[in-house]
């Protein structure tokens with residue numbers, strides 16, 4: 001009994017670094033997980049340079065970290081980025097453009113899994129959005145219960161801008177934070193909100209001047225549950241989120257089939273190819289390579 005108490009204490013004191021999913025290129029961990037010894041709050045930092053785009057390994061690492069947080073009795077989870085400019089650039093376009101079919105199936109299933117894991121995480125969750133958060137980056141943030149964002153960044157589900165329609169369950173995340181009329185307009189326009197606009201419409205809850213302040217504000221949000229019974233809190237959250245979650249769980253295979261057909265269609269592949277090329281060209285010009 002005493003031994004397990006001490007082991008738990010050590011686990012809280014020592015920052016836990018997730019080494020299970022490493023970047024194959026640099027052998028650095030794709031997520032960094034630290035648990036604050038005083039507050040018991042876990043900070044999960046996305047760490048896949050250059051822009052934290054979501055490939056299978058990064059998403060698996062996020063899921064493993066959430067499982068670890070739920071197992072180590074952390075009081076809350078703050079999702080943030082190890083990169084000062086980009087919170088998360090969304091899905092890795094390399095996984096969507098000219099995909100290997102077997103890998104695409106696995107990729108989409110893990111994408112569904114990461115949304116479910118974050119959506120149903122039993123502890124309070126908050127996103128310290130310390131950089132741009134387009135598409136899948138916005139999805140991670142909106143799956144959390146609270147969002148604090150740094151100025152002069154952008155956030156939104158911009159799928160229609162590169163020729164895609166967001167899947168139904170992705171749209172549900174938007175609808176959980178935005179009024180329907182506004183969500184419809186933003187989704188159809190593929191709008192990326194500036195930080196100030198995002199605060200104005202309620203897509204984010206607060207603005208912070210620095211990453212430290214964003215983390216502190218997220219901690220304050222998590223502390224606001226100190227008087228709530230953790231089990232009752234978690235069951236209440238699950239109950240409220242149940243209808244959205246069920247819409248995906250009830251038809252995961254159907255969603256996969258629909259998405260594969262959609263992603264593979266030549267028109268969408270061409271549009272995505274052009275979008276990705278423009279992105280690479282912009283990056284090359286920035287680096288003075290063209």
Ligand SMILES: CC/C=C\C/C=C\CCC/C=C/CC(=O)SCCNC(=O)CCNC(=O)[C@H](O)C(C)(C)COP(=O)(O)OP(=O)(O)OC[C@H]1O[C@@H](n2cnc3c(N)ncnc32)[C@H](O)[C@@H]1OP(=O)(O)O
Pocket residue numbers: 050051053085086088089090091092093094132134135136137158159162164165166167168258259262263279280281282283284286
């Ligand atoms: C019936 C229908 C049912 C279902 C529908 C089915 C399927 C729909 C699937 C659609 C879902 C999509 C969700 C997504 O998340 S798709 C990803 C969308 N992401 C974006 O549009 C973001 C693109 N990136 C940017 O805007 C900028 O990179 C960013 C603002 C994030 C950062 O800018 P910065 O100037 O700091 O960096 P860059 O120079 O632009 O980029 C640096 C390098 O990173 C590469 N990069 C950027 N984003 C991605 C990405 N998402 N995936 C892969 N690679 C990315 C970029 O090319 C640069 O690389 P190099 O060219 O230098 O090698």
